[in-house]
Amino acid sequence: MSGSGEKHDKATIFELSRPGRIGYSLPPCDVPEADPASLIPASLLRKQPAELPEVYEVDVIRHYTELSRRNFGIDNGFYPLGSCTMKYNPKINEDAARMTGFAKIHPYQPEESIQGALEVLYRLQKDLQEITGMDQVTLQPAAGAHGEWTGLMMIRAYHESRGEKRTKVIVPDSAHGTNPASAAVAGFEAVTIPSDSRGLVDLDALRKEAGPDTAALMLTNPNTLGLFEEHIAEIADIVHQAGGLLYYDGANANAIMGITRPGDMGFDVVHLNLHKTMSTPHGGGGPGAGPVGVKEKLIPYLPTPIVARREDGGYFLDYNFPHSIGRVKSFYGNFGILLRAYVYILSYGGEGLRQVSENAVLNANYMLKKLAPYFDVPYDRKCKHEFVLSGNRQKKHGVRTLDMAKRLLDFGYHPPTIYFPLNVEECIMIEPTETESKETLDGFIEAMIQIAQEAEHDPERVKNAPYTTVVQRLDEALASRKPVLNCSCAP
Numbered sequence: 047m048s049g050s051g052e053k054h055d056k057a058t059i060f061e062l063s064r065p066g067r068i069g070y071s072l073p074p075c076d077v078p079e080a081d082p083a084s085l086i087p088a089s090l091l092r093k094q095p096a097e098l099p100e101v102y103e104v105d106v107i108r109h110y111t112e113l114s115r116r117n118f119g120i121d122n123g124f125y126p127l128g129s130c131t132m133k134y135n136p137k138i139n140e141d142a143a144r145m146t147g148f149a150k151i152h153p154y155q156p157e158e159s160i161q162g163a164l165e166v167l168y169r170l171q172k173d174l175q176e177i178t179g180m181d182q183v184t185l186q187p188a189a190g191a192h193g194e195w196t197g198l199m200m201i202r203a204y205h206e207s208r209g210e211k212r213t214k215v216i217v218p219d220s221a222h223g224t225n226p227a228s229a230a231v232a233g234f235e236a237v238t239i240p241s242d243s244r245g246l247v248d249l250d251a252l253r254k255e256a257g258p259d260t261a262a263l264m265l266t267n268p269n270t271l272g273l274f275e276e277h278i279a280e281i282a283d284i285v286h287q288a289g290g291l292l293y294y295d296g297a298n299a300n301a302i303m304g305i306t307r308p309g310d311m312g313f314d315v316v317h318l319n320l321h322k323t324m325s326t327p328h329g330g331g332g333p334g335a336g337p338v339g340v341k342e343k344l345i346p347y348l349p350t351p352i353v354a355r356r357e358d359g360g361y362f363l364d365y366n367f368p369h370s371i372g373r374v375k376s377f378y379g380n381f382g383i384l385l386r387a388y389v390y391i392l393s394y395g396g397e398g399l400r401q402v403s404e405n406a407v408l409n410a411n412y413m414l415k416k417l418a419p420y421f422d423v424p425y426d427r428k429c430k431h432e433f434v435l436s437g438n439r440q441k442k443h444g445v446r447t448l449d450m451a452k453r454l455l456d457f458g459y460h461p462p463t464i465y466f467p468l469n470v471e472e473c474i475m476i477e478p479t480e481t482e483s484k485e486t487l488d489g490f491i492e493a494m495i496q497i498a499q500e501a502e503h504d505p506e507r508v509k510n511a512p513y514t515t516v517v518q519r520l521d522e523a524l525a526s527r528k529p530v531l532n533c534s535c536a537p
């Protein structure tokens with residue numbers, strides 16, 4: 047918490063503190079009390095008691111409940127982030143994940159006693175193969191970026207097995223920041239190519255760059271501008287003819303699920319973010335799941351174990367991949383998240399998944415059309431699940447995209463992603479997702495239009511926002527470099 051701009055309507059927990067008040071009751075100690083000095087080296091022992099507030103139990107509960115309300119989440123309201131958006135988290139999945147048969151098993155249990163869990167994993171592998179058009183899937187990676195790295199390590203092993211030294215991974219400038227980062231961590235040099243005037247991969251630039259040192263092209267399709275690469279077949283040809291492989295960043299698959307598949311577009315590797323597209327709330331650092339699907343030629347390099355089916359119909363963990371890149375995650379990956387994704391897939395079914403994509407695309411286009419008269423639209427085409435606007439028009443009145451994002455907080459909305467992708471000035475990136483009602487979409491559209499009008503007629507109103515939040519404008523650079531992690535209201 048930062049002290050600046052903080053409103054103190056209520057007494058803080060430190061102000062409520064009175065010496066001797068306690069918030070718990072324990073039975074009397076019935077074993078001899080140990081002297082701390084006999085257990086902990088004297089140099090590590092506190093000289094003074096910690097300055098903790100002394101309060102009643104209800105005060106503690108109210109304190110933490112109050113803090114939790116200051117957080118905005120998908121269960122509080124509309125959250126149209128863009129690119130990393132959390133989609134639908136059906137509550138039934140939480141039920142499934144808490145079933146004792148799943149929640150109480152131990153990773154060291156023998157295979158025979160966890161056949162049900164293995165069957166879930168096996169079936170999920172198969173479903174994800176089908177959804178992505180790949181030949182085999184590993185469920186181990188714990189995040190999108192982890193999946194990218196895993197995929198790139200397999201690509202590296204593949205080229206090395208053919209005696210080829212390929213050092214470069216081509217990444218378009220609209221790519222998610224994790225793409226060049228994963229390429230670097232996997233030991234490649236990331237080479238950026240520009241987008242053309244339509245926001246798509248510049249084919250001439252790609253032709254120039256693709257060559258004997260190309261290991262792979264990493265691509266998001268639709269890209270982070272929400273645009274579908276219509277020349278994907280040609281792009282795949284250029285990369286394959288140069289001897290490189292195609293990596294598909296499928297973090298947000300809700301524009302294409304059930305309609306087209308990376309495997310059919312010519313991609314050799316794909317990761318999905320189950321914690322974005324297929325439920326599991328994310329944010330705050332985890333847990334996640336970023337399964338990776340590969341085409342036949344990369345199967346030998348998959349991380350082990352893969353869940354496989356025995357001839358008698360049972361399931362086992364298959365470690366028999368002599369060329370495997372090795373294990374990338376302890377045990378079987380993040381099982382609870384894999385389970386939620388499986389329930390999600392089963393409850394929608396094939397047709398349902400297609401409907402998800404169609405609704406996501408419809409919602410985004412509806413919103414784009416309604417907002418287009420009020421904002422600059424850098425790429426005026428039909429979008430997929432998300433779209434970008436530019437705040438350049440409002441900037442002429444001295445109002446920046448950041449100001450508009452702050453103003454949205456007063457309307458009770460989480461702002462969209464801003465200033466990303468980098469190739470759009472004053473970028474505002476919006477993803478409404480497939481599950482919001484028309485009324486919710488219209489409410490957000492109205493707020494955006496009002497803010498655009500304020501920017502023109504009353505710019506100060508926008509520049510000083512937000513007005514309704516617990517803290518107003520923070521020095522964001524200072525807050526991230528020198529965060530004040532303890533409560534600054536301590537006595």
Ligand SMILES: *Cc1c(COP(=O)(O)O)cnc(C)c1O
Pocket residue numbers: 129130131188189190191192222224225266270295297298319334336
């Ligand atoms: C979220 C995202 C990633 C990274 O996924 P993490 O799970 O956060 O590591 C990669 N690419 C795109 C397009 C994304 O939206």
